[in-house]
Amino acid sequence: PRFSRTFATGLIQRESIQQYKNESVKLIAIPINTKKTFVYFKHSDHLTNKKSKLIKWEQTIVQKCKNVWAKMEKSPKRINMKTVSLVNQYMNRIPWQENSLLSIPGENYIMKRIAQEEPNTLKTMTAKQYKRIDPPPKLVPISIYSPNNLKSNKLMTQLTELSQWGLKYHLREVYKCILLLPLTVPIILVPIVPNVPGFYLTYRIYCNMKAYLGAKHLHRIIKDDMCTFKQNDEYDKIISEGALTSDKIDQITELFGINEINSTLKRSLLQESKTKTTTTSSYN
Numbered sequence: 001p002r003f004s005r006t007f008a009t010g011l012i013q014r015e016s017i018q019q020y021k022n023e024s025v026k027l028i029a030i031p032i033n034t035k036k037t038f039v040y041f042k043h044s045d046h047l048t049n050k051k052s053k054l055i056k057w058e059q060t061i062v063q064k065c066k067n068v069w070a071k072m073e074k075s076p077k078r079i080n081m082k083t084v085s086l087v088n089q090y091m092n093r094i095p096w097q098e099n100s101l102l103s104i105p106g107e108n109y110i111m112k113r114i115a116q117e118e119p120n121t122l123k124t125m126t127a128k129q130y131k132r133i134d135p136p137p138k139l140v141p142i143s144i145y146s147p148n149n150l151k152s153n154k155l156m157t158q159l160t161e162l163s164q165w166g167l168k169y170h171l172r173e174v175y176k177c178i179l180l181l182p183l184t185v186p187i188i189l190v191p192i193v194p195n196v197p198g199f200y201l202t203y204r205i206y207c208n209m210k211a212y213l214g215a216k217h218l219h220r221i222i223k224d225d226m227c228t229f230k231q232n233d234e235y236d237k238i239i240s241e242g243a244l245t246s247d248k249i250d251q252i253t254e255l256f257g258i259n260e261i262n263s264t265l266k267r268s269l270l271q272e273s274k275t276k277t278t279t280t281s282s283y284n
Contacts, residue, residue, distance in 0.1 A: 012148075012152070012229045012230065012231055013228065013229070013230045013231070014230070014231055014232070014233070015143075015145075015230045015231070015232055016232070017232060017234065017255065017256075020143075020145065020230075020232065020256065021257070023143055024043060024044040024046075024047055024113075024122075025041075025042075025043045025044070025047065025110075025113065025140075025142050025143070026041075026042055026043075026142065026143045026144070026145060027039055027040065027041055027042075027142055027143070027144040027145070027227070028040045028042065028144075028145050028256055028258065029144055029145065029146035029147075029150065029155055029159075030244070030249075030252060030265065031147065031150055031239065031244060032096075032244060032265075032268055032269060032272050033243070033244070033272055035158070036097075036158060036272065037146075037150065037155060037158045037159070037162075038096070038099075038100045038265060038268055039100050039103075039104075039144075039159060039162070039218070040100065040103050040258060040261055041103045041104040041105065041214075042103075042256075042258060043105070043110060047110050047111045047113070047124065048105075048109065048110060048111070049108060049109055049110060049111055049126050049127075051126060052108065052109075052126070055108075055109060065203075072084055083194075083196055086196075087196075087200060090200070092267065095169075095271070096264070096267060096268035096271050096272070097162060097165065097166065098166075098170070098207065098208075098211045099261070099264045099268070100162065100268075101162070101166045101170070101210075101211040101212075101214035101215050101218070102207065102210055102211050102214055103214070103261070104214035104215075104217050104218050105213075105214070105217065106210070106213030106214065106216070106217055107127045107213075107216070107217050107220065108126070108127045108128070109213075111124040111125065111126060112124060112125050112126070112127060112129075112130045112139060113139060113140040114130075114137045114138070114139065114140070115137070115138040115139060115140050122140070139224075139226060141226050141227060141228040142221060142226055142227055142228070143227075143228050143230045144227045144228070144229055144230065145230050145231065145232060145235065145256070146229065146230075146231065147231065147235055147236050147238075147239035147240070148231050148236045148240075149236075149239060149240060150239075152229050156222060156227075159218060159222060160219075160222055162215070162218065163215045163216075163218040163219040163222065164215075164219070165215075166211055166212065166214065166215025166218070167212065167215045167216060167219065170208040170209070170211045170212035170215060171208075171212050173204070173208040174205055174208045174209055174212065177201045177202075177204045177205045177208065178205060180201055181198065181201045181202065181205070184197045184198035184201065185198070232255075234255055235252070235255060235256075238251045238252055238255070239252075244269060245269075246266055246269070249262060249265045249266055249269065250262065252265075253265065
């Protein structure tokens with residue numbers, strides 16, 4: 001892939017953890033191995049597009065579903081225990097790249113940050129408002145924190161491959177789940193048996209669509225040269241000492257305050273340890 005001069009030269013800034021914390025939007029690049037990187041998008045809640053009724057509705061439904069699932073996980077009923085076990089088995093087979101893309105909000109989900117001439121000032125607008133302005137105003141670049149042994153050019157190649165893979169794979173999965181969903185309708189006619197396959201396929205449609213939109217947003221960030229490369233001394237020290245391990249994941253998630261993806265990263269590491277690369281591309 002061809003990148004802009006910024007990506008090619010990889011102008012790097014050194015930042016402290018406090019400076020990292022002060023940023024409202026950032027990407028954290030965590031190398032799973034020498035060929036693949038987990039990228040996590042972290043943003044402040046105040047940048048969520050709360051003007052959108054669709055997003056408010058989505059957040060409400062998602063929270064209700066999480067509550068229902070949490071109750072099922074704690075349920076002593078045999079049928080619920082088997083359902084949870086079966087669903088978790090399927091979830092563990094899902095490519096870890098999906099969780100990376102799921103962390104990246106769609107462009108309509110997050111407010112656009114407009115670059116201002118005055119320091120310490122920030123103007124935001126929705127993606128729809130931004131698209132109506134001609135010419136479009138300059139946006140504040142997104143900081144991407146990566147270790148010093150992961151060169152910027154190599155990182156952008158990996159992220160480009162991740163976004164391209166996500167655009168193809170997740171759109172295909174959306175269509176596949178939509179086609180399979182009608183096959184679960186007969187289960188509804190049996191009042192005693194819950195339509196678990198139907199609920200699962202609906203959930204997978206949602207996840208794949210969100211991951212697709214995340215891949216689309218990542219593609220836009222790369223295409224529009226919207227990244228500023230940054231490094232941190234403590235992060236460099238953790239990563240430089242050999243391959244990624246479970247203990248290092250604990251240190252990284254603690255350092256960056258991203259404990260919410262600790263188990264996801266460990267599952268990603270486990271998946272990759274079982275996978276042998278058979279092509280020159282990172283994604284196949």
